[in-house]
Amino acid sequence: ENRRDRGGLEPEAAIATIQCFETKLEKMATDWEQLCQGKDALDLGVRNADKMKAVMEELVQLKEVWQKLQPVYDDLEHQSQTLFKVVQPRKLKTALAQIQERLAQFPSGMRTYTCFNFTRNMVGEYQKMCKLIDDLRSECIRDRHWKRIMQRRMLDWDLSDLTLGMVWAAGQADIFLYEKEIQDIVSAAMAEYALEGFLQDLKKHWNGTELDLVEYQGKCKLIRGWEELFSKAGEHISGLSKMQMSPHYSVFEEEAHAWDQKLNLIQGVFDVWVEVQRRWVYLEGIFLGNADIK
Helix, strand or coil: CCCCCCCCCHHHHHHHHHHHHHHHHHHHHHHHHHHHHHHHHHCCCCCCHHHHHHHHHHHHHHHHHHHHHHHHHHHHHHHHHHHHHHHHHHHHHHHHHHHCCCHHCCCCCHHHCCHHHHHHHHEEEEEECCCHHHHHHHCHHHCCHHHHHHHHHHHHHCCCCCHHHHHHHHHHHHHHHHHHHHHHHHHHHHHHHHHHHHHHHHHHHHHHCCCCCCCCCCCCEEEEEEHHHHHHHHHHHHHHHHHHHCHHHHCCHHHHHHHHHHHHHHHHHHEEEEEEHHHHHHHHHHCCCCCCCC
């Protein structure tokens, strides 16, 4: 069994080791041949060399397995060097499935070797991690969530240089021990993303809002479209109030509170402005529009 239990080697190292053994066996075979010739000259019995031939044949077969596995490891290495921030989970899942299909097409004799089964199981572990990788690549995940994950796993990653291989390496041993906690962080990120989206829409709306001014009898400009202004202000104030009931409100509390104050102030100004404008138009019509009063 020991001859097959070398699954953890990389192909290049394994092939180099096999070639080293081949060189030694070839020398042993040459020495054995010379020894046999000497024994034959002395009419001494010569032991059968079938065991040495069997070992040589086994090395040749093992080398063929590793050589056939080499392209698989090359593909995995290429994937592992991909920066995590540009990993496309769907394409990764497809690539790993294709590698498993290639492994399934190996000759039955090769599939008995530990190095083959080690490789197949390793790819299988990567496939199991695809769901988690998909979650971690979610647009909801922010640096603060990565920090929580790294603190829990005692990792010190530079996110700008983080590769898929680094995630594989960290996860291969014990990722499923922390899967529930990581999933909780991802779920929190999704909930926070909804709140963040609401705030972004709110900021975009009010930062881009311009009052609709219309000429009034060539004398001044009046604001129109009050209904939409009041509707949006009320809608956003209500939304900010509902945010406070979220368990994730604390992440955005400072910004949300600032906007709540701004919108309540705006709404108060609108209340006064619309009433002043209404009365001014009414009184202007009485005092300036009536010839008798003039």
